Amino acid sequence: MLAHTMEIVPRANRNGIIECIVAAILAHGKYGLMVSRKMSQQRTNENVRYYDASILDRPPLFPSTYKKFAIILVLVAAIVGIGAFLYYNYTVLQAPARTQAAIDDALSKEVANDYPYLQSYVGWSADEVVADLDASGITHFEISSGDPSGNTYALFHAPSTLSNDDAKAYYEKGIGKLDPPKAAQLLYGGWELSISSDSTSGIRVRYADFKSGSIDAAIASAISQQGLADSEMKESGTDTSGNTYQTGTIELDEEEYVWRISALKLSDVYSVDISDDAIYVGIRINKA
Numbered sequence: 663m664l665a666h667t668m669e670i671v672p673r674a675n676r677n678g679i680i681e682c683i684v685a686a687i688l689a690h691g692k693y694g695l696m697v698s699r700k701m702s703q704q705r706t707n708e709n710v711r712y713y714d715a716s717i718l719d720r721p722p723l724f725p726s727t728y729k730k731f732a733i734i735l736v737l738v739a740a741i742v743g744i745g746a747f748l749y750y751n752y753t754v755l756q757a758p759a760r761t762q763a764a765i766d767d768a769l770s771k772e773v774a775n776d777y778p779y780l781q782s783y784v785g786w787s788a789d790e791v792v793a794d795l796d797a798s799g800i801t802h803f804e805i806s807s808g809d810p811s812g813n814t815y816a817l818f819h820a821p822s823t824l825s826n827d828d829a830k831a832y833y834e835k836g837i838g839k840l841d842p843p844k845a846a847q848l849l850y851g852g853w854e855l856s857i858s859s860d861s862t863s864g865i866r867v868r869y870a871d872f873k874s875g876s877i878d879a880a881i882a883s884a885i886s887q888q889g890l891a892d893s894e895m896k897e898s899g900t901d902t903s904g905n906t907y908q909t910g911t912i913e914l915d916e917e918e919y920v921w922r923i924s925a926l927k928l929s930d931v932y933s934v935d936i937s938d939d940a941i942y943v944g945i946r947i948n949k950a
Contacts, residue, residue, distance in 0.1 A: 778795075817854070841934075866946040894911045904930065
C-alpha cells in the first residue's frame, strides 16, 4: 500500500486565502465596471456632433430678388385691400344714398297732368275711349284687366318722362319687382284705365299720388280733379281692405251714376319702397 504525503493547510489559513480571492474578484469587477463606463462615455461623446450656432445671431439678410418679390407682394395686397374697401363702400355703404338720389331725381321731373276725365267717357265703349286717347296723343299699351268675363278692357298710360316701350317692359316685369327708382319712373305720372262693357257701364282710373302727402288730401285732390266737388256726397269710411273711401252720386245725361274714390298707402299695394307719403288712388264711376 502506497503512502501519499499531503500538506495539510490549517483552517485559519484557508479562510484567509478565500477572503483574498473574493476581495480580488470584487476589486476586479469594480475596476471592470469603471472601465466599461468610461469606455461607454468615450463612445457616446465621440457620436455627439455640435453645430456652430453663431450664424443665428446675425441679422437676417435676404437676396435682392426676394426683397423685390416681397415688396411686390405687399403692394399687391395693399391694392387689393383698397379696391375691396372701395367696392364695399360703393356697393353697400353708399347704395341707399344712391337709390334715394335716383328716386328724388325721378320725382323731381315735370310730368303731364293728363289723368282722364271719367265723366266724359261714361257710356263710351272701350274702342271709343282708345280712339279718343290716340287722337289726344296720349300713349298707352294694353294690360290685363283681371276680369275673367272678358267684359273689361284695360290699358296703361306711360308717363311723359318714360318711353312707351320702356314703360311696357317695366310694367310687364311687375311693379313690385322693380327697383325703387324704376318703379318711381313708371308710377309718377302713369295711370291705369279700365272700361267695362257690362250693364253698369263702369269706368275706373288708378294712379299713385306723390304730391298730396296724406290719404285725405289725396282723396280731396281726386274729387277736385274729376269735377265732383259739387256732387252729392253719400258715404265715407274705411272698407274691409283698408281703403279709405268717399262716395257720392252725379247725374249725367239724365241718368244717375255713383262715384267712389278710395285711397291707401302705396306701400300697402306694392312691395317697393319709393316714398312714405305716396298714396295709391282709385276713382270709379258706374251706373247707380
